[in-house]
Amino acid sequence: GESVGLxxxxxxxxxxxxxxxxxAYSNSASDYFxxxxxxxxxxxxxxxxxxxxxxxxxxxxxxxxLNKTVKHLSLQxxxxxxxxSAVYFCAENNAGxxxxxxxxxxxxxxx
Amino acid sequence: xxxxxxSPRYKIIEKRQSVAFWCNxxxxxxxxxxxxxxxxxxxxxxxxxxxxxxxxxxxxxxxxFSAERLKGVDSTLKIQPAKLExxxxxxxxxxxxPRSRVSEQYFGPGTRLTVT
Numbered sequence: 318g319e320s321v322g323l324x325x326x327x328x329x330x331x332x333x334x335x336x337x338x339x340x341a342y343s344n345s346a347s348d349y350f351x352x353x354x355x356x357x358x359x360x361x362x363x364x365x366x367x368x369x370x371x372x373x374x375x376x377x378x379x380x381x382x383l384n385k386t387v388k389h390l391s392l393q394x395x396x397x398x399x400x401x402s403a404v405y406f407c408a409e410n411n412a413g414x415x416x417x418x419x420x421x422x423x424x425x426x427x428x
Numbered sequence: 429x430x431x432x433x434x435s436p437r438y439k440i441i442e443k444r445q446s447v448a449f450w451c452n453x454x455x456x457x458x459x460x461x462x463x464x465x466x467x468x469x470x471x472x473x474x475x476x477x478x479x480x481x482x483x484x485x486x487x488x489x490x491x492x493f494s495a496e497r498l499k500g501v502d503s504t505l506k507i508q509p510a511k512l513e514x515x516x517x518x519x520x521x522x523x524x525x526p527r528s529r530v531s532e533q534y535f536g537p538g539t540r541l542t543v544t
Contacts, residue, residue: 360538361535362535415484418472421468
C-alpha cells in the first residue's frame with residue numbers, strides 16, 4: 318500500500334550547523350503532513366505541520382518544505398543543538414485524524 | 429496539564445503468555461489511540477476510540493489483540509497469547525476530538541514489551 322518513508326536512516330551534524338531531514342511520500346492525495354521528534358524512552362512530540370496548499374512553513378528554528386511535484390517533504394533545523402538529537406518522523410494524516418508514520422531518521426549532534 | 433499516562437513502562441513475558449497495558453489520556457480528550465512501534469520503525473496505528481466507541485481497528489490483529497475503553501476515559505490493550513513478533517513499544521495517544529487538527533494528538537511515554 319502507499320506509505321510515507323525517509324531517505325536517510327542516520328544524520329550526523331556538528332553543533333551549530335543546519336540540519337536537513339528528508340521524507341518522501343507516495344500518496345498524492347495526502348493533504349496534511351506532520352514532523353515529530355522522538356527522544357529515547359519518550360513518545361513522539363509534535364514539531365511542525367504543513368498543509369498541501371502551502372510549500373513552506375516556519376517555526377522556531379525549524380522550517381518544513383513541501384514539494385508536491387516530487388512528493389517530497391523536508392525538515393530544516395537551524396543552528397542544531399545537542400538537545401535536537403533524536404529520531405525524527407514525518408507522518409501523513411489520513412481521514413479521521415489517523416496518522417501514517419514513516420520509518421524515522423536519527424539525528425546525532427556532535428559537540 | 430498532566431500528559432498521557434501509561435503503565436507499566438516495561439514488561440517482559442514469555443511467548444504464549446498474556447499481557448495488558450493501561451492508558452490514561454489527558455483529561456477531557458475524547459479520542460484515544462493505541463500504536464505499536466517496532467524498534468527502528470515509525471509507530472503504526474492499532475485502534476482509535478471516540479469516547480467508548482471504536483472508530484477504526486482495521487490494523488488490530490484481532491485474533492490475539494483486544495482493546496477496550498469502557499467508560500470513555502481509561503483504556504486497556506491486551507495481547508493473548510503473545511508472540512515473539514509482538515516485542516515493541518506500545519504507545520497511547522489522545523486528542524480532543526477527531527475533528528481537531530492532528531497536531532493536537534499527544535503521546536504517552538509508551539510501554540516497552542519484550543517477548544522471549
